Amino acid sequence: MAKIAFLGLGVMGGPMAGHLARVGHDVTVYNRTTTKAKAWGAAHGGDWAKTPRAAAQGAEFVMACVGNDDDLRNVCLGEDGAFAGMGTGTVFVDHTTVSAQVARELHGIADAQGVGFVDAPVSGGQAGAENGVLSIMCGGDAATFERAEPVMGAYARVCRRMGDSGAGQIAKMMNQICIAGLVQGLAEALHFGEKSGMDGRAVVEVISQGAAGSWQMANRHATMLDGEFNHGFAVDWMRKDLAICLAAAEDVGASLPVTALIDQFYKDVQRMGGGRWDTSSLIERLRAFGGNDAV
Structure with a gap:
């Protein structure tokens, strides 16, 4: 068992840290909202720290699951950042979905001070985090990944190295591109069925067993x-x-016309007041506007 710090206790990070504690790791957590960190510690018998640096001191592995590029930089860098508390030979594992650029940037900074860095975004949503069955796509040095993989096994269904630093984030982008298209297709099919007087549940029972x-x-x-x-x-x-x-996609010269369109559909959902709705709410846009008019 390892001494681990976990930074970020949102709907994903909280359960993931819990699985680490459940299998016997010595876990110290940090969260921007201190009350949440205290509550996690009380529920799981772990420690909590006031800063990322304090959480990381003495840890063999530091895991993070925060919000975006800026949030990740904030918990890694600076006087109170995790890197300041990490010693040579330790490993930082980032589960946040961020840009490949920031993953490579932080990998370079960590490497310069003798710290391993793995970008390891996850897929599976809140249910996957709670049930410990996430899909984890990793980028980084092979040896560093091999050290971190058993630790991530506490909450993974599958965990694979996709390539060098940033490759995990590229794989996660591919995942999100696929999901956007699938959800829009499903929304259109169900909306079409409603308009045609079909029993959507009965239809799905059949077509879900086939290629769709x-x-x-x-x-x-x-x-x-x-x-x-x-x-x-x-x-x-x-x-x-x-x-x-x-x-x-703009950086590498890839064309993502469907993804760009669906992004605008999600913008419409936000304008409908659905920013916190599940991504499957694309069907509400169709119900409201028939897919023809933006809000």
């Missing part, structure tokens, strides 16, 4: 039909992720 089947269809069709969206991965978060995808 997907995780989104299996896990989101019922709540989409019922208009329930107060769960899952928020539209605001998806727009943050798609912005990363579109910026990276």
Whole structure:
């Protein structure tokens, strides 16, 4: 068992840190909201720290799951940042979905002080974090990944190294691109079925067993039909992720016309007041506007 610091106790980070404690690791947590860190410590029998640096001191591994590029830099760098408290030979594992550029930047800074760095964004949502069955896409040095992989096993269904630094983030972008297209396709199919007088549940029971089947269809069709969206991965978060995808595509010269269009559809959902709705709320846009008019 290892001594571990975990930075960020949101809907993903809190359960992930909990799994580390459950399997016997010595876990110290940090969260920007101190009350949340104290509550986690009381619930899981772990320690909490006032700063990332304090949490990281003495830790063999430091894991992070925060909000965006700036949040990640803030918990890593500066006088109170985690890097300031990490010793030579320790490993930083970032589970935040951020740009490949910031992953490579922080990898370089960490490497210069003898600290390993793995970019390791996750897929599986809140349910995957709570159940310990996340898919983890990693970038970084092979030897560093091999050290960190057993630790990540506490909350992973699958954990793979995709390549050098930044490759994990590129893989996560590909994941989000796929999800955007799948959710829009499912929303259009269900909306079309409603307009045609079909029983959406009965249809999904059949087509989910064929080539149209997907995780989104299996896990989101019922709540989409019922208009329930107060769960899952928020539209605001998806727009943050798609912005990363579109910026990276511009850098490498890739064309993402469908992704760019769906990003604008999510913008419409935000304007409808659905920024915190699950990404499957694209169907509400179709119901409200028939897909023809933006808000």
